[in-house]
């Protein structure tokens with residue numbers, strides 16, 4: 230299984246993990262509410278995970294312009 234982290238704002242790939250033994254528990258996904266999971270995590274047809282997070286650049290931009298923050302539409 231692999232996990233790919235992409236920025237939900239700009240689509241940039243932030244990083245990825247390739248580990249056949251990693252679990253959602255190790256990734257911390259169990260901390261998410263079902264609603265958050267629906268928005269953040271998706272699965273590819275290969276069974277890999279895509280986690281839509283936020284990159285440093287967009288994080289900074291949001292801190293400067295909080296009104297931009299409406300990502301879950």
Ligand SMILES: [Zn+2]
Pocket residue numbers: 236237238239240241283284285286287288
């Ligand atoms: Zn970004």
